[in-house]
Amino acid sequence: MKTFKKATLLPLVMSLSLALSACSSNDSDKKADGDSGNKGDNKKVTIVYARGKDVTKGTAKMVEAFEKSHPNIDVKFREMPSDTGQQHDAYVTAFNAKSSEIDVIDMDVIWPAEFAQAGYVMPLDRFIQQDGIKLDEYNQGALAAAQFNGKQWALPKFIDAGLLYYRKDLVKDDQVPKTWDDLLKQAKELKGKGGTKFGYVMQAKQYEGLVCNAIEFVAAYGGKFIDEKGEVAVNSPETIKGLKKLVEVAKSNAVPGNVTTFTEIESDTAFIEGQTVFLRNWPYEYASANDKEKSKIAGKVGVAPLPAGDKGSAAALGGWMAGINKNTKHPKEAWEFLKFMTGAEGQKIDAIYGGHAPTITKLYDDQDVIKANPTFGNKNFQKGLEAAVPRPVAPNYPEISEIIQIHVSNAIAGKETVEQAVKAMDKEMKEKLKK
Ligand code: GLC
Numbered sequence: 260m261k262t263f264k265k266a267t268l269l270p271l272v273m274s275l276s277l278a279l280s281a282c283s284s285n286d287s288d289k290k291a292d293g294d295s296g297n298k299g300d301n302k303k304v305t306i307v308y309a310r311g312k313d314v315t316k317g318t319a320k321m322v323e324a325f326e327k328s329h330p331n332i333d334v335k336f337r338e339m340p341s342d343t344g345q346q347h348d349a350y351v352t353a354f355n356a357k358s359s360e361i362d363v364i365d366m367d368v369i370w371p372a373e374f375a376q377a378g379y380v381m382p383l384d385r386f387i388q389q390d391g392i393k394l395d396e397y398n399q400g401a402l403a404a405a406q407f408n409g410k411q412w413a414l415p416k417f418i419d420a421g422l423l424y425y426r427k428d429l430v431k432d433d434q435v436p437k438t439w440d441d442l443l444k445q446a447k448e449l450k451g452k453g454g455t456k457f458g459y460v461m462q463a464k465q466y467e468g469l470v471c472n473a474i475e476f477v478a479a480y481g482g483k484f485i486d487e488k489g490e491v492a493v494n495s496p497e498t499i500k501g502l503k504k505l506v507e508v509a510k511s512n513a514v515p516g517n518v519t520t521f522t523e524i525e526s527d528t529a530f531i532e533g534q535t536v537f538l539r540n541w542p543y544e545y546a547s548a549n550d551k552e553k554s555k556i557a558g559k560v561g562v563a564p565l566p567a568g569d570k571g572s573a574a575a576l577g578g579w580m581a582g583i584n585k586n587t588k589h590p591k592e593a594w595e596f597l598k599f600m601t602g603a604e605g606q607k608i609d610a611i612y613g614g615h616a617p618t619i620t621k622l623y624d625d626q627d628v629i630k631a632n633p634t635f636g637n638k639n640f641q642k643g644l645e646a647a648v649p650r651p652v653a654p655n656y657p658e659i660s661e662i663i664q665i666h667v668s669n670a671i672a673g674k675e676t677v678e679q680a681v682k683a684m685d686k687e688m689k690e691k692l693k694k
Contacts, residue, residue, distance in 0.1 A: 301331055304592045309337040310365035310579070311346050314527050315546045317613015324608055325599045332592045341524050343367045343467045347657065354379035359586040362593040363600075365579045366413050368404045369467070373654045375407040380582035382410040386594045396603075400645070401618040404652075405580045412582055414601035417542075417615035419577030420647040421475050422634075424530060424538040424548065427561040429453050435563045439479065439504050442537060442566040446513035449536045457535040458513035460526045465668040468522050470650065470660050471575035472539065473667045476508075477501035478575075478648045479568030484663060484684070485651045491692060494685040501568060502670060502677045509671045519671060531556060539565065541577060545632055546614025562634055564643060576647035578618070610635065616644060655691060662687045 310318065322334045339346045350364060354377070366374060374380050387394065392414075394402060401415035423442075425435055429452050436442035446458025462468035477483065482498030485491055492498075509518055515529070523540060527547055530538045531554035538544065544562075551557045564572045581600050583593045599605045606617040611631040622628050622635075629636035651659060666680035675683065 303331055303333055304589055305333040305335055306362040306587075306589050306592050306596060307335045307337050307360060308363045308596065309339050309350075309361045311339050311341040311343065312524065313613065314524070315543050315550070315613040315615075317543070317546070317609040317615060320612040321600060321605050321608045324604070325596060329595060329599070332595060334596060337361060342464075342522055343369075344657070344660075345466075350374075350379065351377075354584065354586075357586050359584065359588050361584055362587040362589050363597055364582055364584065365416065366405075366582050367467075368401075368419075368576070368578045368580065369650050369652075369656050369660070371405050371412050371580070371582075372407045372652055373656060374582065375410065375412045376654045378585055380412050381585045381587075381590070382412055383414060383583070383594070383597075384411050386598070387411060387414075390598065392598070392602075396619050396621065398618045398620055398644075400576075401578060401580070404578070404649075405582075413580035414597065415578060415580045415618035416601055416606065417578055417609060417613075418618055418644050418647075419541040419579070419616070420574040420644050421471060421539055421565050421577075422542060422544070422574065423563045423565050424540060424544055425561040425563065426453065426455070426533075426536050426556060426559055428559045429455070429536050430561065432561060435561065436537075436566050439476070439508065439566045439568055443508055443511060443513060446537050447511065450513060452536065454533055455536050457515050457529060459508065459537040459539075460514060460521065460529045460535045461509065461518065461539045462521055462523060462526055463509045463514075463518045463671060464520055464522050465664045466522060467660060467664070469667055470663045471577060473502065473505055473663060474575040474648050474650065475539075475565055475573050476505040476568065478573030479565070479570060480504065481568070481570035485659070485688070489651065489653070489692070491685055491688045493688065494681050497570070499677050499681055502667065502681065504568060505667070506670050506677060510673075519668070542616045542632075542634070543614040545634060546612065564639075574643055574647045576644075576649045578616075653692075658691050659688055662691065 326334060339349055397415060401418050405411060405413040405415055429449055436445050450458035461472050477498050480497050480501035482495050482501045483492040526538055526540055527544060529535045531548050533555040545560060548554050548560045549557045565574055581597045583597060587593050603619050606619050607622055607628060609615045610617050610622055610628045614632055623641055634640045662684055666684045669675040670677050670680040
């Protein structure tokens with residue numbers, strides 16, 4: 260993987276590719292439809308792959324393996340903002356300008372409908388057919404999340420679901436909090452133990468991650484924002500109860516005083532620096548917090564389902580998939596890379612080094628994967644993934660999300676009561692969905 264040009268290697272690579280092309284019998288000067296447009300099939304092509312910051316070694320290892328098995332394709336990594344909303348906006352700007360600078364992107368599960376409709380990414384059906392990709396090997400929910408209008412716009416890389424992490428040296432496995440009340444109590448009591456500064460860390464900044472945290476509280480108490488039919492269902496006693504619990508936790512002295520600036524990045528840092536007893540984060544945290552090179556708590560990482568409300572424990576469904584910029588100049592190479600990342604070999608590397616939960620189901624029986632990430636071998640974890648709560652699928656999802664972000668933030672800041680926030684969300688969401 261290159262984030263900079265390896266000038267010193269260039270002469271070697273060039274003479275190597277000249278030698279290779281001399282041996283080639285392919286007529287590669289043609290620029291047929293779907294051709295990469297590069298002179299010489301054996302000439303090295305560089306594609307740009309963009310995704311948010313990866314705090315694990317997953318991406319680097321995956322790119323390294325791809326480049327090794329595809330000596331004619333170099334992958335240049337473009338790090339995008341890790342806040343999914345900011346990342347989304349950067350792509351929208353680039354793709355609206357028809358930029359071909361980026362070839363392959365990772366897409367959040369909440370984007371495909373919008374990106375397909377706007378024509379930012381290309382349908383992959385032709386490639387999938389040509390290469391006989393076995394779609395039945397994928398988790399069907401994750402696969403469906405990448406479909407829109409009967410076409411496959413991306414292939415799923417990993418599934419995310421919210422989890423509770425804890426310090427095994429401070430919390431015994433049989434005492435891990437089972438309910439949100441219990442979590443709050445223990446977080447307050449244990450804060451300060453073992454050099455910690457916080458009891459609990461969550462994502463409470465006004466951004467998409469807050470929507471995920473809110474969905475988890477709301478669903479744990481039996482509430483919803485929007486129902487399965489796509490209708491607004493936010494104004495209910497259950498949703499109010501769930502949001503009140505979120506506000507109670509976010510305002511408590513168990514969490515950092517500036518928790519409303521916390522995204523996943525700050526949360527991961529606090530945990531691996533040994534600053535917090537409990538943490539809510541996605542599956543990759545296990546790999547990140549057990550990375551001895553950077554984590555102060557490697558080997559002390561416990562993981563459990565999120566605490567329950569009256570109706571049980573609920574995790575928000577997240578995840579990422581890979582798609583190809585419609586204006587790429589290298590569709591063939593972009594597809595080769597996408598196929599590798601989303602295929603069994605790439606996903607296995609990412610599961611082991613990145614802690615990411617695979618979308619190819621047979622990898623949950625792979626002993627190397629389970630050894631690196633024992634949670635993946637746990638049937639309850641797999642069931643938890645299936646039960647995770649999705650966000651509404653709509654081309655205008657960002658607008659719906661923004662309404663939730665604003666009013667949940669207002670409730671945390673005390674600018675609105677939870678009842679007022681819920682009323683406002685109900686009205687504003689109904690207006691958006693009417694359009
Ligand atoms: C994770 C999830 C993604 C979600 C984001 C929110 O990256 O995979 O679906 O939107 O977190 O911060």
